[in-house]
Amino acid sequence: MATSHASDRDALTKRVLPEMTLAQGRSPAAEARIDSLHPAARDSVRGRFSIAGNAVITGGTGAIAMVVAKAVLQHGASGLMLLDLNVEASRDAVQALRDEFPDVKIETREVDVTDEEAVTKAIDETVKALGSVDMLVCLAGIVGCAHALDMPISQWRRVLDVNTTGAFICARAAARAMVSQGNGGRIILTASISAHRVNFPQPQVAYNVSKGALLMLKSSLAAEWARYGITVNSISPGYMDTVLNEGEGLAAARKVWNERNPSGRMGLPEELAGVVVMMLSRAGSYMNGADVVVDGGGHVF
Numbered sequence: 241m242a243t244s245h246a247s248d249r250d251a252l253t254k255r256v257l258p259e260m261t262l263a264q265g266r267s268p269a270a271e272a273r274i275d276s277l278h279p280a281a282r283d284s285v286r287g288r289f290s291i292a293g294n295a296v297i298t299g300g301t302g303a304i305a306m307v308v309a310k311a312v313l314q315h316g317a318s319g320l321m322l323l324d325l326n327v328e329a330s331r332d333a334v335q336a337l338r339d340e341f342p343d344v345k346i347e348t349r350e351v352d353v354t355d356e357e358a359v360t361k362a363i364d365e366t367v368k369a370l371g372s373v374d375m376l377v378c379l380a381g382i383v384g385c386a387h388a389l390d391m392p393i394s395q396w397r398r399v400l401d402v403n404t405t406g407a408f409i410c411a412r413a414a415a416r417a418m419v420s421q422g423n424g425g426r427i428i429l430t431a432s433i434s435a436h437r438v439n440f441p442q443p444q445v446a447y448n449v450s451k452g453a454l455l456m457l458k459s460s461l462a463a464e465w466a467r468y469g470i471t472v473n474s475i476s477p478g479y480m481d482t483v484l485n486e487g488e489g490l491a492a493a494r495k496v497w498n499e500r501n502p503s504g505r506m507g508l509p510e511e512l513a514g515v516v517v518m519m520l521s522r523a524g525s526y527m528n529g530a531d532v533v534v535d536g537g538g539h540v541f
């Protein structure tokens with residue numbers, strides 16, 4: 241039995257941790273030291289956190305997305321497609337990314353994530369332009385604060401449509417491409433600390449529900465798609481200092497949020513990007529159906 245476990249483990253190691261390109265510039269002695277490590281540790285030293293393949297980011301020209309995009313490129317993605325309702329507003333920021341990563345193909349498309357036909361077309365175009373879709377980060381989202389007693393039902397519907405149904409439409413379109421490519425894939429949904437508890441003082445029932453539903457969407461898709469080598473995880477950011485939190489009536493709320501957070505401040509998109517990289521890299525190969533809260537400890541009060 242021990243032998244069979246060992247050979248199973250060897251086979252798994254070969255499948256999950258294939259050889260990686262060696263980092264440049266290490267001495268033969270240093271390489272030999274690394275060679276003597278356990279395979280997992282060896283791999284970690286040689287770039288367990290590196291990313292391979294092409295990534296699609298929805299809400300791709302938003303505040304968090306632009307920072308995540310840069311981190312994904314820094315860690316090795318070979319191509320990037322940014323999908324957003326409004327690409328024009330971030331033209332300069334996208335150009336700055338192209339200037340910084342001239343050898344990487346960076347494309348944008350104006351797409352409403354609630355429009356299934358448009359999303360499917362954008363995923364097809366990504367495969368044509370970049371060669372494959374290997375990773376998807378769903379960041380498209382809207383807030384909309386309103387008291388439940390007064391909120392127009394159209395507002396409720398739009399928030400759920402963009403945040404929840406939009407994420408499902410994008411995840412499914414990307415997963416269909418990943419399944420037909422046969423190389424697995426990585427999908428990240430963006431929930432929120434608002435998926436875990438009712439934030440205060442702003443009334444935002446639709447947002448809270450839309451993000452809470454994403455946690456179960458993440459778990460359900462993780463269960464269904466693991467057999468294809470696709471992982472589905474989510475991140476739950478706390479309050480990040482982005483335009484999303486600058487809406488009408490939120491100035492006073494920001495003071496309350498900081499007072500209730502042990503860290504006493506909002507987060508920066510850069511403080512989220514590392515978790516995204518980990519989930520997309522080979523370091524995250526056995527992470528599936530998980531949610532990671534990044535909120536400075538805000539959820540503990």
Ligand SMILES: NC(=O)c1ccc[n+]([C@@H]2O[C@H](COP(=O)([O-])OP(=O)(O)OC[C@H]3O[C@@H](n4cnc5c(N)ncnc54)[C@H](O)[C@@H]3O)[C@@H](O)[C@H]2O)c1
Pocket residue numbers: 298299300301302303304305323324325326351352353354378379380381382402406430431432433476477478479480481482483484485
């Ligand atoms: N900023 C925060 O504090 C915070 C906290 C928790 C979760 N989040 C989530 O993170 C994500 C990104 O937030 P952000 O702070 O970068 O906000 P942002 O407003 O800067 O980015 C959101 C992007 O989504 C795009 N978008 C909106 N509706 C769309 C649609 N129908 N189709 C395609 N694109 C659409 C917007 O144009 C925008 O570029 C959102 O899902 C948000 O709910 C943010």
Ligand SMILES: OC[C@@H](O)C(O)[C@H](O)CO
Pocket residue numbers: 383432433434439442444477478479480484485
């Ligand atoms: O939980 C924080 C965010 O989801 C969001 O930015 C906030 O709740 C918007 O009001």
